[in-house]
Amino acid sequence: MFDSGPAVQPGAPPLSASQLPAYCVVLDLETTGTSPTHNRIIEVGLCEIENGQVVEEWSSLVNPQVPISPFIAQYTGISNELVADAPLFDEIGEDLYNRLRGKVLIAHNARFDYGFLKNEFARLGFDYQEKTLCTLKLSRRLYPEHRRHGLDALIERHGLSSQARHRALGDVRMTWEFVCKALAEHQPETVAPVLAKILGRPSLPPNLPPEEIEALPSAPGVYLFFGENDTALYVGKSVDLRTRVLSHFSGDHRRHKDMRLSQQIHRLEFIETAGELGALLLEARLVKELSPVHNRRLRRTRELHILRLAPDPSQGTIEILSLTHVAPKDLAHIHGLFRSPREAQKALREIASEHNLCLKVMGLEKGRGACFAYQLKKCRGACLGEEPPALHRARLQMALSALKLRTWPFAGTVGFRERSATGRTAVHVFDQWCHLGTAQDETELADILECSSEPLGFDLDGYKILCRYLEKKHGKLDVVPLAGKTAAKLIAEDETAIRLETDGLCSC
Ligand SMILES: [Zn+2]
Structure with a gap:
């Protein structure tokens, strides 16, 4: 049975020892x-x-x-x-x-x-x-x-x-x-x-039982890595859980983060979803709930800030506000999404310089008399009354429109249906970019709609995830009419309009 004998090396040239491991x-x-x-x-x-x-x-x-x-x-x-x-x-x-x-x-x-x-x-x-x-x-x-x-x-x-x-x-x-x-x-x-x-590293994480990887389905969903003492290490999503998880450990990934992860993982969990949207939403929620050590992208570390033009039409002052103070219905009147007030100010100064606007009128410069830019002939004199306030405000509005947040393209609450290849179905209920919940059946759907009466906060994850999803699913949306709520009719019945509404997303 054993066939052990002298080495045979058919016609192969000798190898330099330095090329392969010894x-x-x-x-x-x-x-x-x-x-x-x-x-x-x-x-x-x-x-x-x-x-x-x-x-x-x-x-x-x-x-x-x-x-x-x-x-x-x-x-x-x-x-x-x-x-x-x-x-x-x-x-x-x-x-x-x-x-x-x-x-x-x-x-x-x-x-x-x-x-x-x-x-x-x-x-x-x-x-x-x-x-x-x-x-x-x-x-x-x-x-x-x-x-x-x-x-x-x-x-x-x-x-x-x-x-x-x-x-x-x-x-x-x-x-x-x-x-x-x-x-x-x-x-x-x-x-x-x-x-x-x-040769980057071993094929599989040394502390993870191989059966846990074996059990992963080739289906959409969310996966969770846990370390020692059940610390949450990482939450990820994919349309193919198995391939994605293995890609973390395949030798061709030399990313430092994956190498560290591989050493730390002791346990793996996964939750199947009906599709990509469900996986994205669940991922966002779990990252917030568990704050995994290796997730940076979705973790909210700082407050986001926005710009709001003073409601008084005679004024051109701009306020920098924390996003938490903004109601979803006011989204139409706000601009930008910035990681700090400083970043918001920087953007405003760039806009002012590009469009010859007055920083003093906008509230970014103090002091009496003409603004600094006026002396450089960069301001058209709104600070001195040489440019009518209404004209300055109109030009400012135009300049800000590039930073405008997208308005909700539907008439009210809507559901987006997803179906997986294995027959799993889910309806994701949204209103004003806010994810109200995901239902697997009629009862759950009724519960979500019943509980959603309190005023909505702005949901940045919902906003970003859904905007991208609408753009990606362009032409292939499965929208569920939600009877009993505000008519769930598409304002933008044709897909071109949806596309316009979701263009130019905030990239933060
Ligand atoms: Zn000025």
Whole structure:
């Protein structure tokens, strides 16, 4: 069963030791299927590499203790009869673990082999965590001009010796041959950053049970990472939870934040939603409730400020107000969204300079007589009465219109319906950009509408999320008429009007 012998390195040029990590194992597994939690290993093949040279080859069939399907038997040539007398994984596990420990795992589509090893070792009580070097990624990065990077494509493209295809040791030899050729065909300075990127870190967070990642659906929703003592670390959303969560840990992300996260995560939670809008709204709410350590984007650290033109039409004074003092119905009369009064002042000064407006009339400059800009011939003399106040005010209004917040494009409360591919439905109820709630059924919808009588505060998250959503969903909105409330009729029945209403969003 064991096929251990002298190293064979078919025609590969010697590798400079500096290109690869000093200790690596090229490995391939044959398995009863594709799920690391449900399927089992039926064959292991590996080549141990030291300083760029093969020092040992080893392979073993494994009795999976479950039947091998005719498909797999045909694909691999490994039948139930063949493994009947093979050792169980329990019997080879410790030896295998010692061969892999402390070495970089090189494999084609390494995530697959890594997942199986991690699970099989965990059953034996071994905690397997090593860096991986995925040759599929290596091929993609070094040969980006090609679309196919499967082992068969590599065999064809690089003329690899394809004996014993789909047997573990056969595939291992081919994989190693590919590594040697790929590295030989590229300058060390090209290869070094590619290897550094792929080797960035281990495939999965060391403290997170792999089954938690295994359980993630490819559906829209929100995911939550928790650290030690159940500290909330990060809340994120995606239309595909599984892909998004894995992307945090894939070797090709070298982002510092993801690396730190990966070390800290102990637990993972997810909540499926009916669609993207639901995920965005839930994410915003959970970030506010939990204040996760790594979420900066949605966390409100400071008050936002806006500009308001004095209501008295004879005046051109501008007030800088905190957004919390603004009622949603007044949105039509306010401008901008600024992170500080200072930022608001800066914007005003720029507008004044660009449009030859008077800072003194606007209330940003004190003192008697002409304003400073007048002396530079930049003010048209509103401060001295040379420009009529009404004209100055009108010009100021025009200049401010670029900073105007969007008005609510509907006649009252409306619901936006979302449906997921799996049949999950939800209605998100909004009024004046304010998210009143999300209903899964009629009763919940009635509850939301009943409880929404108190005056609304301005909801910046709702505003930003919904504005972007309306723009993105342009032409594909599913608006639910909400009977009993103000007629939920679209003011902007045609999508062009909605688009205009949601253009030019605040970017903060
Ligand atoms: Zn002036």
